[in-house]
Each structure stands twice: as C-alpha cells, then as structure tokens.
Amino acid sequence: MPAISFTNITKKFGKVLALDRLSFDVQNGEYLCVLGPTGSGKTTLLRLIAGLLRPDEGAIYFDGKPVNRLEAHDRNAVYVPQQYALFPHLTVLQNVAFGPLARQKPEKEALDAAWKTLEMVRLSWRAKAYPSELSGGMQQRVALARGLASGADLLLLDEPLGALDARLRLDLRHKLRELVKQSGFTAIHVTHDRDEAMSVADRILVLRGGRIQDHGVPPRVYMRPSGIFVANLIGGANLLEGIVDTVTEEISTTRMRGGLMIRTPRAPLPTTEQPVILAIRKETVEISSRDIQRDNVLKGEVREIHFLGSFREYLIRLTNGDVIASRRFLEGMESEFKVGENVTVGFDSRDIIIFAYPRQGLRKELEIS
C-alpha cells in the first residue's frame, strides 16, 4: 500500500490555480524529489500533505486512509521549512526533543531519543547551544534531527539545502539521503535544483503550473523525458525545429531549416510533413576536425566556447544557421578547437528524441513560469 496517495487534488488561491487535478503515489520508504520552477506548486503540495492547507477538491490518503480532516499535529508528517524554523528560545537538544514531548512521550524517553538523533547527525556536542550560535550547515542538521526524532514517519523537506553555500550543498545532499534512509522514513524533498533531485531521489516528480509533467526514476526522466519542457529543464538538451520528411519501417528523416536532412528514429509518432522538435542531449554530440562515422554528420563553425570545469561546451553554427551545442569531457587546459574553426559534428539517430511541435509555440512551451 502506498504511503501517500493523491487523487485528483486541486488547490486554488483566490483565482490562481496552484495545483490542478494532481494524482500520484509515494511508496513506503521512498525518497521522492519534487522538481519544478518557482510557482509550480511545490510548496503547496508539501503543505497539503502536512495538513497546513486543505485541498479544494480530491482526497489525500496515508496508508490507504483518507486524511483530509486530520489536523496537522495528528498526521505524523513533519514539515521542515526552508529556513528550518529552529525555535530560537530553545537549545539544540530542546528543539530536537520538542516533537516527542509534544507527542506525549515521557521526558526521559524524549530526551534520550533527541540525544540519539543528535549523535546520528554528529551534533551531540552542540546540544546545549542555541540555534543562533550554529553555522548554517549545523542548523540544517539540527532541523533534520528534529524531524527524525519527532516520532513521525514522513519527512517533508522544503528546499532543505537551499539556504546553504554551493559547496556545502553538494557535501550534504548524500548525507541527507543516507540519514533519511537509515531511519526508515518516507521523504518528499522539494527543490528547483535538477542535479540535486537526480542525485538523491528514488523517483522524481516534475511539476509545472500545478500539473505533473513527468514522474519516474531519475535515469528514465533524464534519458527519455516525457516532453520538451522536461527535456529542457532536466538535461539542457539541444532543441532543433524540423519537419518530418519520410517515414520507413526502421527510420525516419527530418527536414531542417535550409533543407538540411537528419536521420531520426522511427518511433513513436512521426507522420510525414508533421512539424517536430528534435531533442539531442549535448554530451551525445561529437565534434571533430576530421571525418567521423555517425548516422548524422554535419559541418559547422565554432562560435563560442564555455569552460565549465569538468567539461567544455562548444556552440557550433551549422551551415543552415541552426546552433548546436556539444559537450567534451576531460580536455586539457587548452580547448581542442578554437572559435572560428570549421569542424564536423556528428550524432546518432537513437540519441534523438522526437516531440510533436508544441501547439502554443516553442518559446511558450519552455517558459519557466
């Protein structure tokens, strides 16, 4: 039985539709990341589960039981807000013991549980400190400990790493997942950082404008996104416009701007003369100064080079005017190609995903909010 079920949940704020007929399940012990731009309804979703908001339509179930009428304090779902909301007038230990005490555990037992959880996050040595005396990373761990010790079994994390330095964010995200898993919690982690979502989630739920865009395990969402928006949000894929030219048993061809032909996969949808968007992930695009063996081999000129640490990204203008990006890993200090250099670009048809051209136009489809 799923730990949480949403069935047709709709939530409005005045005239604004925050969530639109949302349905999904979260399994027991699952670590779900909800990914979406600002205003996509992520926080609303968390607050609905926590019982801080009531849905306008639809029902939420915990372990198969409806919880719409259950107060926040009776739900066993801990909400960890973005700025942690550590109680400034209580010590670290008192903060962590707050949950068990509020749930009527005897004082001794509550303090023991709090102490154990603090040891788990390696902060028992700061038990007597007040939150304001801790660093951001420590505060984050105390907030997590407070949730884990509360006697609940569901953790609702609202941008849990959002207030931290970039470096610390990377260090802590796997620690976060490990602690949650170790304690047997079901967790819903809201974020707008796709790398964070992909590296910690069992499954990812992509939200946009209060609707589910995609829902699945990270590799699937990355490799085979359900739509152009997700492809763009998750992977930074090249998106090229074209029109389907011919369709055969195994393969199709797509006509690009300027009559350029590209060999594209057969499945799932093309019919002749249909306008489409081709999504090609940047790391699947090869770039070379010599001839290469690929399904598609095109000529172009290097226009821009972006150095991004572990890889370089080359922007190449093709002969038809379209620009395509290619990522090259493990290069030296000097880039292999120079701006203005003529190069050959290649990619295989199985790395291309074809989407029907969006009805409201490409720009509108990609708009973040």
Added chain:
Amino acid sequence: MEGTRQKTADASTPFHKVLLFLERSSARRDITKLVYSGSLAFFLLIVITPAIAGIVAQLLTLPSLTLGQDVYARMQSAVVWSFVIGLTVSSLDILAGIPLAWLIVRRPSHLTTILDSLADIPFLIPTVALGFSILEFWSGPTGISQIFGSGSLVSPGTLLIMLLHFAFSFPVIVRVMVGEFLNYRETYEVAARTLGASAFTAVRTVTIPILRPGVLAAFLLALARSLSETGATIVVAGAFENGVVFIRNARDAGLSAAVAIASLVLIVASLLVFAAIKIIAPRFRVAPLKVWPSLERKLSSRIGVGFRNAGSLIVFLIFVLLPCLFIAFPAAESVAAGILGEALAGMGPWGKFWSSMLLSYGVALLATSVNIVFGLPVAVMIARNRFSTRMTRIVDALVDLPIIVPSLALGVSLSFFWSNIGALPEFWVLVLAHTTITYPYFVRAMAASIQGIALELEEAARTLGATPLRVFRKITLPLTRYSLLSGAILVFTRSVDETGATTAVSKVLKTAPVLLVDWIRGTVQVTPEERALGVGFLVLTSFLALVALRLIALRKPKGRS
C-alpha cells in the same frame, strides 16, 4: 515637463535659497556637530535635569522633613497600592489583550478590522473623560447599576480604579501585540504543529516565548500608564488613595513636605521596579517544554477556540468598549436638556471652560513644536548610533524616564524647578512641563522608524552627492513621514490629555482636563448636565483634532503612488 519647470521656478524663491544654503552648511562638520550637541544639551538640561533636580532642591529647602505618623502611614499604603494595582491590572490586560490581538491578526475579516479600530478607542478619549465615563457606567445611577437595581454597582474606590486602568491600558497591549504578531514568522508555529503540537501548545511553547520581549514591553507600558495616570484616577478614587491621589490630596491640604517626599519615593520606586523587571525578566526561563496535551488539545479544538474568541470579545465589550463609550449618553442628555446655547455663549462656568480649552490646545501646540525641533536630531542620533555605544545606551534609557515615572511626581519636581529656581511665569512652566512629559513619544516613534530604513539607502544617496540635510529631506523624511506625523499626533494628544504634571504645576491657570477634574469632584459647583456636557466637549474636540491631524498625515505627497 510640468514638474521640471516647477522646480526651476522654485530655485529662485527665497525659501529655496535658504534651503540650498542650509543643505550646503549641513555638509560642514562643525555645523552638524552644533545641531546634534545643541539638541542633546536641550534634552539633558531642559527635559531631564529639572525632572530630578527640582525635587532634590525642594527637599533641601523645606524647613522640616518630618511627617505625622498618620500621614506617613497613608503615604506608605498609597505607594504600595499604586504598584499592586499597576501589576495586577497589567497582568490581567496581558491575559485579555493577547487573545484579542491574536484574533485580529490571524482571522482577518471586516469584523476584525473594525475590532482593531475599536480597540484604540480608550486611546482616543482623554483619560479624564474616560474616568468620568467609567464612573457613570459602573457607579452612576443611569449606568449599569440600573440593570441590577442597586444604587451603585461598583462604588468609587480600589475596584473602580482597577476597572478604569484595565480599560485604558488595554489598547496599549493590543497595539503592541498586534504589531508583534504581524512581524512574527509563522513558520515556527507551523514547524511546531507538524512536530505534533496542538495549536494551543504551539502558541504557548513557541510563539509567546519567542515574542517575550514584546510581551514584556507591552506589560511595562501598561504598568507605566497605570502608575502614572492621575486625572481619571482622582475622579474614580472616592476616599481611596494610591500614590498619585495621595500626592494630590496632600497638595490640596498644604502638606508640602508630604508632597515632596511622596513624589521622590514614587520616582525612585518606579525606577527601581522598572529596572528590576527589565533585568530579571529576560533571565527568567519557564520550563518551555512542559506539555498538557489533552487539555491543550481541547483548547485547540473548534469549540475551545470558539469559547476563547467569544470570551475575549465579551471581556473587551463589557470592560473596555461600553464603559468608554458610555459618556455619549449623559452628554447627549445634557444637549437635550437645552444648555447647549448657554455653554456655547460662554455663560456661567463656561467662560472659564472655554479659556481652559484654549490654554490646553495652545500648550499642546507649543510643546509639540518644541519636541519636533529638538527631538528629531536626538532620534537620528539614537537610531544611527551617532555617539559612542555607551552614550547611546544612556540617552536611550533616559529618554523613557518621563514615561516610567508617574507624571504627577515629575510635575512636582518640574514645578519647583521652573517656578522657584527658574522664576518663569506659570504659562511657560506649563509648556516646559508638557515638553518633558511628552518628550519620549516623538523621539521613540522617530528613532524606531529611522532604524527601520536600510542604512544603504542613505549611504547610496551620500555617494550620489547629496549633503546630509538633503539626504534627510529627500530620503529619510519621506520614508518616515508617517511616523513623524503619528509621533507628533501622539505628543499632541498626550499633552491635551495630561493631568498629572499639570495638576502639580497649575496654580491659577487650569487646562481643560484639570478644570474638569474639579467639576467632577465638585470642588467647583456645576450641575450634572454641565459636567457631562463639558466632558463631551473635550472628547469631541480631541476627536476632531485627531481626525484633522490624520487627514493631514494621510494626504499623499505628489509624485508618489
């Protein structure tokens, strides 16, 4: 286009030339120094020193400091009662005011907006009128006693003083707590709720402890008001004496030694009590995690919340709103009795009444202007820490002195200082006494407001080439305009309202509230109708003055939406 032409035209007016000259001078260090040190000297020498020096000087010049046994006993019990009443009433006000403030902030609706405004009513009615209204409501033959068939449900005395102080301290608590709740980050409560605490537990163990400084400030303000209030307290005291009533009675009886000693005792005692509360309260930590789950869950249930809301509304209605508004009935009856013409023509006692009104508003106007001119630089200095940190702390603490110390006791000191040492005419003694008593209100409002402006705004303006005065005129002032006017309004109404210090100072000249105390107490013979109408006039004029000032304050400056 219009605007630009207007501006260039302005440049040639003499006013603009003076302004330009002042702005240029403000860039000179010696001139700014002069302005700041001048206002600081005004504060220390004219506002604060006389308030303490007067009483010391008087004690030194008195021929004998011995009091009779009975006078001494009376004084002792009176001072103790002042504090008993103050502490009790302020605690009750906290208990009743917090739920109402909560309701106003957390259940926003038309009803609570109205409630919010109604809660201010005891603020707007001059305290003498409030005293009269409450006296008539609880004790008069036409008030609530009618319902119970007895002659007087609550006769003048201790209980009636408590009812009075409860009513006029109530808005202080509600105002402060509404502000606190509005600024409070709700996430703390949300976190507590999802950790398993019921709504009531969350508020008790998280919200209130976090807001403790605010609760404490509200409590101290209520306490100060209760200790200090004179006019209305005299009206409802009957034969009972608390500190200020004792001083007033002793003064009427010509016991100058008793007046001076009691004033000093009251000054010292209130300073000690406030210092003690300020030092001890922050160290006092209640066991924060004690939870009574079942009881608090019941209180958080829909029925519990309903009872609580209904309870706080009923308390507000019966103990605050109705008694305060009751004045309307006797005043209307007097109008019906047909003495309005007589009153407006200034016949009989009304001649003196109107000149006292004129005096009240004249004094208030002068005191307000003086406080704005000399208070503004001090407010800037406090807000922007323009002295050393220690000096800021000292000034910061001294500014509150006139609020903390009972104004009648201060008045005794000020009166001696300015009339006997300074040999000033009575009118100017009145103005200076009112300046001292109302000084904190403007400076506090402005300092808080200036502190609220990001320093970066002023710094940005400076680096864009604006002189200090220009920064103040173009950046600071427009952003604090509302506080400036509300601070000024507060000073003005406090001054019109003031009875404590005024009672101590006035010998021949009587301001309107002091005259009305005489009318109500029967020291001056007037009919009940005249009495009620006189109080009605005071309420009406303060309402009108307030509305006029509010209209000026709310008038939007050009070019801003």
